[in-house]
Amino acid sequence: MGLGRAIDDDPLSRLLAPPPNETPEERELRVMLEAEARARSERIDDQIRAEKAALKKNKLVKVLLLGQSESGKSTTLKNFQLAYCQDQWEVERASWRTVIQLNLVRGINTILDLLAKELAGAPDHAVGDDSDVSDMEGPPSPLSRSGKPRAPKELHFSARHRLLKLRLAPLRTVQRDLEMRIGIHAGADVHDVISSEPSSPVLGSNGRKQQEFFVRSATSWKQLHSRMPSDGGNTKIQDAQIRETADIIAGCAEDMKAIWNDPVVREMLVRKGVRMEATPGFFLNDIDRIAVRDYRPTDSDVVRARLRTLGVQEHRIKFNKGPAAGSEWCIYDVGGSRTQRYAWYPYFDDCDAIIFLAPINCFDERLAEDRRVNRLEDSYVLWKAVATSKLLAKTSIILFLNKSDLLKEKLESGVLLRDHVQSYGDRPNDAESAIKYFQNHFRDILRKNSPEPRPFRAHITSVVDTKATAVTLSAVWDKIFAKNLKDADLA
Numbered sequence: 501m502g503l504g505r506a507i508d509d510d511p512l513s514r515l516l517a518p519p520p521n522e523t524p525e526e527r528e529l530r531v532m533l534e535a536e537a538r539a540r541s542e543r544i545d546d547q548i549r550a551e552k553a554a555l556k557k558n559k560l561v562k563v564l565l566l567g568q569s570e571s572g573k574s575t576t577l578k579n580f581q582l583a584y585c586q587d588q589w590e591v592e593r594a595s596w597r598t599v600i601q602l603n604l605v606r607g608i609n610t611i612l613d614l615l616a617k618e619l620a621g622a623p624d625h626a627v628g629d630d631s632d633v634s635d636m637e638g639p640p641s642p643l644s645r646s647g648k649p650r651a652p653k654e655l656h657f658s659a660r661h662r663l664l665k666l667r668l669a670p671l672r673t674v675q676r677d678l679e680m681r682i683g684i685h686a687g688a689d690v691h692d693v694i695s696s697e698p699s700s701p702v703l704g705s706n707g708r709k710q711q712e713f714f715v716r717s718a719t720s721w722k723q724l725h726s727r728m729p730s731d732g733g734n735t736k737i738q739d740a741q742i743r744e745t746a747d748i749i750a751g752c753a754e755d756m757k758a759i760w761n762d763p764v765v766r767e768m769l770v771r772k773g774v775r776m777e778a779t780p781g782f783f784l785n786d787i788d789r790i791a792v793r794d795y796r797p798t799d800s801d802v803v804r805a806r807l808r809t810l811g812v813q814e815h816r817i818k819f820n821k822g823p824a825a826g827s828e829w830c831i832y833d834v835g836g837s838r839t840q841r842y843a844w845y846p847y848f849d850d851c852d853a854i855i856f857l858a859p860i861n862c863f864d865e866r867l868a869e870d871r872r873v874n875r876l877e878d879s880y881v882l883w884k885a886v887a888t889s890k891l892l893a894k895t896s897i898i899l900f901l902n903k904s905d906l907l908k909e910k911l912e913s914g915v916l917l918r919d920h921v922q923s924y925g926d927r928p929n930d931a932e933s934a935i936k937y938f939q940n941h942f943r944d945i946l947r948k949n950s951p952e953p954r955p956f957r958a959h960i961t962s963v964v965d966t967k968a969t970a971v972t973l974s975a976v977w978d979k980i981f982a983k984n985l986k987d988a989d990l991a
Contacts, residue, residue: 567857569836602678603781714808753791781806861906905962
């Protein structure tokens with residue numbers, strides 16, 4: 501049987517075949533209609549393929565921010581918001597004003613706590629052993645000609661210091677009011693807030709460290725300045741409280757500058773190993789700008805502001821332009837303290853990328869939760885755990901060697917890296933050499949422990965530098981987006 505006979509016997513072929521007596525005009529019309537039908541069919545196929553591609557492309561991208569407590573995770577999240585969520589950033593700006601005022605007042609009260617001990621004649625001890633402000637040892641005592649440590653000169657406090665302490669006493673109440681205002685809006689129990697003493701990052705009333713004020717991540721403290729029209733009475737009360745707080749802070753501005761810039765007070769801090777400049781939420785160099793009645797936070801202020809948060813923070817970023825238009829990222833800032841790390845594992849499932857923050861300035865510091873553990877060593881342990889996980893074998897891991905600016909300041913102040921990291925040896929005691937050493941160490945850990953070969957991606961960062969961090973985040977975004985397209989077979 502020939503091929504032509506087989507086609508003739510096919511009912512569908514006979515049905516679709518052109519009529520035997522087709523005229524040239526009819527044939528031209530038929531060919532045109534067939535071409536239109538084919539074009540329509542191809543457009544439908546293209547649309548189906550595009551819809552499938554869009555579903556893959558617009559898949560929710562899940563990014564985790566990991567690292568120990570105070571590694572810069574929350575600051576990195578704020579940088580993402582600043583770069584990609586400007587509308588929401590502007591809405592929340594006013595709420596951060598209260599936090600920044602709290603940071604400033606808390607810094608002054610920290611100094612007042614230490615000054616009070618000195619004025620009371622209490623025996624000196626290394627506050628750094630129990631401090632959130634500084635985990636560094638105090639500077640070595642100068643040596644006498646015999647080579648033995650020479651006793652430092654006695655600090656001479658005057659009536660002026662006592663007067664400043666007295667004049668700044670209202671800031672204790674201001675701190676309590678600010679913490680209560682933020683806490684109540686965050687859903688804290690009124691009794692809990694009222695019954696607790698204002699927290700000091702150095703000492704409590706018994707000479708021991710008190711727990712830092714915090715809010716829970718699931719709360720809505722950022723609604724502090726978001727009001728409903730029906731809340732007229734509450735709005736007036738709240739506005740009056742805000743004005744009163746600003747008035748007291750502004751009224752104490754000159755005294756705050758005086759005590760912060762006082763050479764005896766500065767020497768007291770040095771002897772106790774307290775570096776206020778290295779603490780999160782440091783604004784003591786900005787008193788002139790912040791301690792005013794009409795203060796409005798800048799972008800940099802919001803990024804630098806410190807508010808301890810317990811639990812997992814979740815933020816969604818919807819991209820509306822560029823190659824990622826239509827895609828959405830969900831960024832999780834998971835708690836870094838030891839008591840919160842148990843919550844990491846559930847977020848590893850279906851994770852697209854991890855940004856791991858390792859603060860490299862803390863090579864001479866100890867964990868607040870366990871004073872026996874060096875913070876740099878803790879970062880190594882966490883990095884190894886993440887690199888080893890088989891669940892994360894396909895996940896992109898991007899390392900931020902963070903707080904490079906503070907590392908540079910610390911090394912330039914005379915702190916020797918080799919005294920705290922023996923394997924550093926005789927390498928130069930400068931930031932460039934130290935960063936290269938840290939980078940190589942993290943690379944070696946990844947290569948030795950990763951279940952599958954993967955690239956080592958590291959960025960040297962100072963996440964309080966918003967402009968430099970914006971460039972870094974753009975590069976990170978490009979890498980994560982490209983990998984997401986590749987995984988979706990679209991690259």
